[in-house]
Amino acid sequence: MANVSVAAEWQLLYNRYYRKPELYPLPWRHVDLARTKVAAAPFGGPVAVIRDDSKIVQLHAESALRKLRLFSSSGSLLADAVWRHSGGRLVGMSWTDDHTLLCVVQDGTVYRYDVHANLIEPNLSLGKECFEDNVADCAFWGNGLVCITDALQLFCIPDFGNPTAVKLADPGIDQMPHCMAVIEPQYTVSGNVEVLLGVDDAAVLAVEEDGVQRLGEGVLRGPLQKMVVSRDGKWLASFTHDGRLLVTTSDLTGVIIERECESALPPQQIAWCGMDAVLLYWHDMLLMMGPDGDPVHYFFDEPIILIPECDGVRILSNTSMEFLQRVPDSTVSIFTIGSTSPAALLYDALDHFDRRSAKADENLRLIKSSLPEAVEACVDAAGHEFDVSRQKTLLRAASYGQAFCSNFQRDRIQEMCKILRVLNAVRSPEIGIPLSIQQYKLLTPSVLIGRLINAHQHLLALRISEYLGMNQEVVIMHWACSKITASLSIPDATLLEILLDKLKLCKGISYAAVAAHADKNGRRKLAALLVEHEPRSSKQVPLLLSIGEEDIALMKATECGDTDLVYLVLFHIWQKRQPLEFFGTIQVRPLARDLFITYARCYKHEFLKDFFLSTGQLQDVAFLLWKESWELGKNPMASKGSTLHGPRIKLIEKAQSLFAETKEHFFETKAAEEHAKLLRIQHELEVTTKQAIFVDSSISDTIRTCIVLGNHRAAMKVKTEFKVSEKRWYWLKVFAFATIKDWVALEKFSKEKKPPIGYRPFVEACIEADEKGEAIKYIPKLADPRERAESYARIGMAKEAADAASQAKDGELLGRLKLTFAQNAAASSIFDTLRDRLSFQGA
């Protein structure tokens, strides 16, 4: 039976099964792991290979120059580059989380490569001390590295996002440690990296930036030869001087497992396989130790490299890539020999069903009650399977079982199919990313997509993100930028079409970002064409400016209505162009012009004048000058020295002549002229009266002030100078008399001649001054009986009011007056009454 053959390949370690399926046979040639340095990235990442210059090897027909070669996990060559770097031997090589290859050489230089074997400039340096003392060894983690120099000092680059080297505390040792391991910053208490050094006595030094600790004293019986920290930073597996495997907590306070190994020689490699087994590799033997029971032996007739993953270890050899992994429980329950678990029976039932055997039904009946868990186990096992046909069978078994159980979550199978499709796609040898389902979940789909586009697998990335319903923007964006970089020979128009064709797939994609990339690649014209398609003005406009398309930028900014963008363009052009050219540009764009004027009014007065002059807006210059004349007046210096009135008047006269020049502003011309004249007269008045109360008051006020001061001749002079109408003159004079309560003068004035606007001003002035007696003198003289009635009413003479109203024969007025009186009486008393009524609440 099929079940038997599956389980036959498993190895039992303690009570768990392990399997070691081959992921890929490797097609590469001329790779001999025995003579090379290898760096393989976890999560099925790329493999970097370079001839090991610390070994003496025979070159055969090979070139003496070394070549750095990058392969996918399936062994296809991604890129290569000739290694010409100086700086001594290559000490260490490793991949970062974002798939940058780090190569550390003896003099402390760190060369970085991307997955296309392009050197990333600039090269990093671990510092002067490393340069002088030589790097002896180094250790890496996902985003950083630590190295030790021949002078036994430790240096660290804690984060390649911000690659600066720091020196760690002096470990105070005088011999090269036997082994070195790091605990990633995210797992340490301090949040800084912790370096473990296996030194010569029975202890481990834990070195950090600000101190050294001795660990494991009393626990260890001798020096450690090899160490490896578990993936979660909690456990340390080590090989002791006397040939034991020791698993301790990473702070070396407690021993969890201690096992004798068959060799006292330290292993060449040591690695965690998941969290529950440790692998040790000597020469041709791989030993797998569990917490208990006999170890498992694997034998290899060629060198291997162990590549730890979160759920197992990949084993790279010259000819194949294998994956050593604990067999998942669901798989065990289905495929163990003689298993009668519900899942196994379900799997068996499908087999019967396929062979049209009635036993299928029998099996189903047997597991009726536990059908959901059987289905779940089949789905889960399918997920862990690398073999596509077995995935299919398991999923078929699951869906066969699902048909008979009502309460199973139906989308589980669908979901698993989705995941498997993605996994199978990336596992295919052309792509060569052999992710297990656990790794995939830990890595997350978005990171996977990031890695695919990084490897220029845009189509697959796009398909996957589409399939998983993820945002495709990042894929298309990256594709577009790569396309531009790679298409130097394609003409702009053609390339634009190619790009637009794809960019339109994604709504909301930033055309501006693509355009910026084109501009950076020296394709300004293409950038201009691309930015045209950017819908977001806030992105489009700055870019247009950076590629020198100021006029289009101004147009776009104006169109979108965001004045902030208009200002951005405005200041940009202002800075770049000659004033006259600048004026010309904004003059034809009303919004830009108006905004410029608004800003310049506050902060660039003189420049604004230049602008108005250049555009022939003389009246606006005139207004500015006129405004200046007031500012001069506000200046405290001006009010002291009367001579300073001169400049003010000069400014106003200048304004006047400018107004006149336009031939359209007669009114303003006249007003400016009058203003200048008024200032002169007021100035004279201040001199003669020795009172500084005239300047900057209005013509009417000046007249009133003169009358109040009794200077009737001056008042008259102002009146004639400015052709003040008789009407206004009467109001002014009457009110002026009322102000100083000169009722005699008022009466005299009323008798001078018949007032041109009647006696109403007299009546009003008296009523307002609350001089009833004076008012009565003039009320009878009012021509209109209605006015008379209302005036009487205002001073409370109800009877006279009524008489006048009836004289006017105006019934409506009479009624209204009556009402007014009634209401007034009521109005005045009503609220008092209300208040009285509510007085009880005051207590």
Add this chain to the structure above:
Amino acid sequence: MAQIPNLDNAPVNLTSIREQSQKELVNILRNIRGKKCLVIDPKLGDSLSLIIQTSILKEHGVELRHLSGDPIQTDSSKVVYLVHAQPKLMRFICSNIHNDVSKGLQREYHVYFVPRRTVVCEKVLEEEKLHHMITIGEYPLYIVPMDEDVLSFELDLSYKECQVDGDTSSLWHIAKAIHKLEYSFGVIPNVRAKGKASVRIADILNRMQAEEPVNSSDMAVPEINTLVLLDREVDMVTPLCSQLTYEGLLDEFLHISNGSVELDASIMGLQQEGKKTKVPLNSSDKLFKEIRDLNFEVVVQILRQKATSMKQDYTEMTTTTQTVSELKDFVKKLNSLPEITRHINLAQHLTTFTSKPSFLGQLDMEHTVVEAQSYDICFDYIEELIHKQEPLKTVLRLLILFSITNSGLPKKHFDYFRKELLHSYGFEHIALLNNLEKAGLFKKQESKSNWLTIKRALELVVEDTDTANPNDISYVFSGYAPLSIRLVQHAIRSGWRPVEEILKLLPGPHLETKRGGFSNSPSFDTLSRVSTSIAKVPDGRRALVLVVFVGGVTFAEISALRFLSAQEGMAYDLIIATTKIVNGQTLVETFMEKLG
């Protein structure tokens, strides 16, 4: 006294908007550790009083100051400026910092721009070489809820900036604010706009939706069904008329600022001589909610009734024996006593203004101008006001009203009034006249006025208005139905189509469009399919209409809208947004720009 209005009864969740603004402000303060001096530009301070209590600011180690040119007096080494992004305010910040530098004071400066940092403000700081000393941030306050149905963008100069300076920054701001609302309440499907600015806002709003779309699929039904945008320019008549509703009159005479009035304590019957007191005016006050929108005449009567009934109850209480439940009722009534007293005091104070002959005369003349039948009487009246040197704002209100209803004055009269104004009030007002002319508010007549046609077609003047039991919005001006609200009435009821001919007589273009849904760009063919009436919201809630006044709205207009929404057969709730709540005075003020 709660200055911050209660928003629980708002038709959409305005509380969350306010809380968001609160949180953003607190976060800003929290991110600047320790004691700090918060310098706010005074206008923004007023708006913030509707958002957050001063005590909360103090809890975050804040010492409050108002922005001015004077040096800041504080011991704090950290100074946080919270200012509107207006270039002219930068001058104060620069002078503050220069002053500190000259004194050798070393301080940490933060400038937070409201609602966002702008190139022009940063340019000023840069030119003053202060850019490197300042940490710049943003406080995205685009909307301030004034009451449960009123939002303000707090753009008091919007109208003048657009009309006179050609600076349309505020339009972008308004569109952004509406777009922000859409993030909370869904894409508003129907848009009706009248006026140049309004149509532009609708355009910018569509651009924003295209650039940064609100995901309409997230929201099942948009909470706001229709957006009506209206330019103040379309109806400048209404704000210049004296408001006759209770709240309107309070604003005219006592000036309501951010939902409260400040007046002498003695007026409110408090025993603090010479002190000022603030009286909050919003819907949290039940009595005020009841009477704010009524004609003042009616309010006086209602208050009288309430007081009388209270008095009666009291008499009964003292003379007859009462059951416990009757006692309870009485005590309940007593609870409303402070509110009754408060409004009686306010109303009495108002009558001292409303009974003045000058006010009555002004009302009379406003009516005559709006009637537009007696040109000469109006001319003489205004001339006399100028000769008597009545307050300039009062004169201008009437003069502008006169000019608008006549679509400008004949050149001779135009020049005459201008001359008389300059002679009476001073030549510095030439700038004001220039502004008014640019804005088209007081100008030379160039074409025949169509005011009479508009007035007749929209039935703006209604005879025999019953202010006590009104059946039309004309009650708010005792006989004049505000043009703006008539337009809104039409926009909501049947869309623009039936009034298209009238709309053409009013300034600016109009637009009616459908947005959102699954169409990404509103094409013209969708226009023809616009349903004329607003679809009912399926789940039984009343459909909500957002009415936006670009350039300000008066309390009387708000009252008229509330009246509309309360009418039988009106299936819509209304929510009002405005650049600022205005009245004739404040509107005229924005155009005053003394040369000196």
